[in-house]
Structures are given as structure tokens and as C-alpha cells.
Amino acid sequence: FDVQHYPLPDHAMPILERLRDDHPYLSCRDYLTCRMLETKGIGNALMTGCPTWYDPDFLGREPTLVQEPKNVVFTPAERPEFRDQSIRVLRRVRAVLSSSRIVVSFHRGWTADEHTTPEQAGNARILQEAAAAIGLETRDVSGSSEGIEGYKEFEFHVSYRVHAHYKFLSMR
Numbered sequence: 001f002d003v004q005h006y007p008l009p010d011h012a013m014p015i016l017e018r019l020r021d022d023h024p025y026l027s028c029r030d031y032l033t034c035r036m037l038e039t040k041g042i043g044n045a046l047m048t049g050c051p052t053w054y055d056p057d058f059l060g061r062e063p064t065l066v067q068e069p070k071n072v073v074f075t076p077a078e079r080p081e082f083r084d085q086s087i088r089v090l091r092r093v094r095a096v097l098s099s100s101r102i103v104v105s106f107h108r109g110w111t112a113d114e115h116t117t118p119e120q121a122g123n124a125r126i127l128q129e130a131a132a133a134i135g136l137e138t139r140d141v142s143g144s145s146e147g148i149e150g151y152k153e154f155e156f157h158v159s160y161r162v163h164a165h166y167k168f169l170s171m172r
Helices: 012-022 031-039 080-096 118-133 146-153 162-170
Strands: 026-028 045-047 071-075 101-106 137-140 156-159
Touching: 026 031, 031 045, 071 080, 080 101, 080 118, 101 118, 118 137, 137 146, 146 162, 156 162
Parallel strands: 026 045, 071 101, 071 156, 101 137
Antiparallel strands: none
């Protein structure tokens, strides 16, 4: 039903029509979006997946799995209902990878702003304090893609954050 009846804002169709007319193909993250666009008369959309899947520096490389990672990044859950679970996972990662450097990375940061609600920021601060209490480095990578680009220094990733997963998949 949603694919057939998805309501686009009034200003979207002229933009989509121009993209359709000016370019041979449009890139979509998923098949549902491609199908929805087709119902709106935009038939040149292709499912390519999220652009974060593709890091040109790693195209053509075989996937690798480091047996004893020296540098690990953990991205905790943003939602408060997963706070306790995130802390338990973080403690377990610390126990299992006791000789690794573990950095806890926050995609939304720990300060409320136009993208981060006070509840999300408060949750992140609690997670930041929990990480610091067990001796781990924390990073605020919000605000740009540069923070995620910094993931190239890590060999292993444990996460609740989908774009961090995608970044590691793209790096193989």
C-alpha cells in the first residue's frame, strides 16, 4: 500500500521529474523506493544501495578478518531503551578484547542540537560516562562525514549504528 500511495510533498515531483529528464539513471538505496518512484512516473531509478557501501579506496579488495584487532571502534545505541544493553555489550567487548584499544564513537554526539534531542544527548552522556568509567576513549563524530572516515584506523567494529556498519563493509 505504501509503495502505491506514498505521499510526496508538492515540491518533490518537479525535482524528481527534472532528475528523470536530465539524467539516464537515479540511484536508490532500496527496492521499495525504486518501486515507489516508478508509481510516480520516475522509471529510471536503479537500486544501487547506500553510497556508504562503496569506498573507492577499497573497491576490488578481498574482505579480511583480523584475528587479533589492535584498534576497535564501538558505536552504541542512540535510543535510551538500549542503554543498558549497550553498556553490557561494551563491557563484554572490553573483556574479550582486553589487549585492544577500544574507542566508543558517538554519531550524534552528546550535546542537544537541531539533530539530537535532549533525550538522545542525555543518553549519550550516560554512555560516554560508562565508557570512561571502564577506561575507554570516546569520540563525538557528529556533524560531518569526517568522523566516519576516521574509521579507517580501526580493524574491527561493534555497533548499533547502520552507517558505521556500512562503512566497515565498504572497507572490506
